[in-house]
Amino acid sequence: MSWSIPFMPEQASNFAPGVDLLFYALLAFSFGLGLVLTFLVVRYSARYRAGSRADRSGRRARSLRLEIAWTAATVAIAFGLFAWGAVLFVDRNKAPADAIEIAAIGKQWMWKFRHPGGQREINELHVPVGQPVVVSLASQDVIHSFFVPAFRVKQDAVPGRTTRVWFTATKPGRYHLFCAEYCGTQHSGMRGQVIAMQPERYAAWLEARSGGEPLAAAGERLFRSLGCSGCHGAESRIPAPSLEGLYRRPVPLASRRTVIADEAYLRDSILQPQKHIVAGYGAVMPSYDELIDEDELQMIVAYIKSLAEDREP
Ligand code: HEC
Ligand SMILES: [Cu+2]
Structure with a gap:
């Protein structure tokens, strides 16, 4: 142009x-x-102007069609x-x-x-x-x-x-x-x-x-340093679900609903763990709302997503 x-x-x-x-x-x-x-505005103003000889009887003309x-x-x-x-x-x-x-x-x-x-x-x-x-x-x-x-x-x-x-x-x-x-x-x-x-x-x-550092690798580092792996790791004593393959999988909740573990779910699970409790587990996970910022959250979510990569279509 x-x-x-x-x-x-x-x-x-x-x-x-x-x-x-x-x-x-x-x-x-x-x-x-x-x-x-x-x-139409112009035409009717002209036709019905003061003094014009248009028909003003108000006859009703209806056409259903x-x-x-x-x-x-x-x-x-x-x-x-x-x-x-x-x-x-x-x-x-x-x-x-x-x-x-x-x-x-x-x-x-x-x-x-x-x-x-x-x-x-x-x-x-x-x-x-x-x-x-x-x-x-x-x-x-x-x-x-x-x-x-x-x-x-x-x-x-x-x-x-x-x-x-x-x-x-x-x-x-x-x-x-x-x-x-x-x-x-x-x-x-x-x-x-x-x-x-x-x-x-x-x-x-x-x-x-x-x-x-790739996003997921930075997330993995945080996963350890924040203590997530202490509960979610393989050798943990506290019963916590494995996050392997979690992303995009349906998750049965204690409330008997089932949700898909999308990004929003992962986010809520970390910031407001009480919102969705996974069926069969206790509500023991602490909230990380005050502890991590958006940057870190994105890294952790990228890491959890990467744990499900082999399953991607
Ligand atoms: C004190 C142990 C503990 C710690 C520490 C912990 N979690 Fe959890 N987490 C749990 C338990 C127990 C559940 C299952 C109950 C629930 O949904 O709250 C869970 C649930 C989750 C879920 C949902 C899992 C699913 O299968 O749907 C995600 C995601 C998660 N945690 C991520 C994290 C991340 C990331 C961290 C670190 C920032 C972390 N957790 C720290 C115990 C823990
Ligand atoms: Cu702005």
């Missing part, structure tokens, strides 16, 4: 064309409707738009299983990223083109929002929760990254760049930055 005003950001992810098409369709629809209404037709048509349009949006929304929430997992933390006022190999970045995120990437988001303080306009993705990072967003970059380049949720004085300065690179260049970039 050679316009000087950038009306729309570039389309640089798998989602961009679909989201734009829906956006333009909604815009065209609203514009069309606006035209019809404007036309017309009423049914326009009601059905508007319902169909509204549900059509809903279904269209819903399909995009569901896609947006279903990350492919082979996606690269980036751990991200928002804090006043920066974005911190960590690649699976341990490479860390601040306010910059390098990703390969053509490969799905999941960013799992946490916040250390208040709500932030991870927003990459060129990818058409936006996702809140909420304290006390892990949220996820995924995309596949389709075009090499540097793209704006914003925080899209007002988060304090320097909110407007909380921005950065996503750098999409050809896969070979991304691999080289990772290689050059390697040497950092």
Whole structure:
């Protein structure tokens, strides 16, 4: 585009064309409707202006067919738009299983990223083109929002929760990254760049930055130093469930419910162990809420996930 005003950001992810098409369709629809209404307003103001000789007897003219037709048509349009949006929304929430997992933390006022190999970045995120990437988001303080306009993705990072967003970059380049949720004085300065690179260049970039401890390895170290292994380890005296293969497996609870051990479950198990008690075990696990920060939690969760890696599809 050679316009000087950038009306729309570039389309640089798998989602961009679909989201734009829906956006333009909604815009065209609203514009069309606006035209019809404007036309009617002008026409009736002219026809019924003071002193005109239009018929004002108030005769009732009803047409059942017309009423049914326009009601059905508007319902169909509204549900059509809903279904269209819903399909995009569901896609947006279903990350492919082979996606690269980036751990991200928002804090006043920066974005911190960590690649699976341990490479860390601040306010910059390098990703390969053509490969799905999941960013799992946490916040250390208040709500932030991870927003990459060129990818058409936006996702809140909420304290006390892990949220996820995924995309596949389709075009090499540097793209704006914003925080899209007002988060304090320097909110407007909380921005950065996503750098999409050809896969070979991304691999080289990772290689050059390697040497950092992989996330799961750092988690394993914490698992020992925080005493988790004292209970969950093989030679423990206290009966505690083994965490081997736990991730994504159904867990029967003492409350007789069964839950899937997803990221949110692991997180709750560590910060609020009383929330879900595993069937057959005592509620003896202490809460680690005050003892570890978001960074460390992500490492431990990565470690527990890695214990289930062989089972991954
Ligand atoms: C005092 C012993 C003890 C310590 C220390 C301990 N846990 Fe636990 N943990 C348990 C017991 C017992 C359960 C099962 C009862 C429950 O759900 O609370 C459990 C449950 C869990 C679960 C859910 C397991 C499942 O099968 O669903 C996870 C995950 C977990 N612990 C992680 C950790 C982590 C990580 C640490 C260290 C930061 C830790 N635990 C420290 C005793 C302990
Ligand atoms: Cu922010």
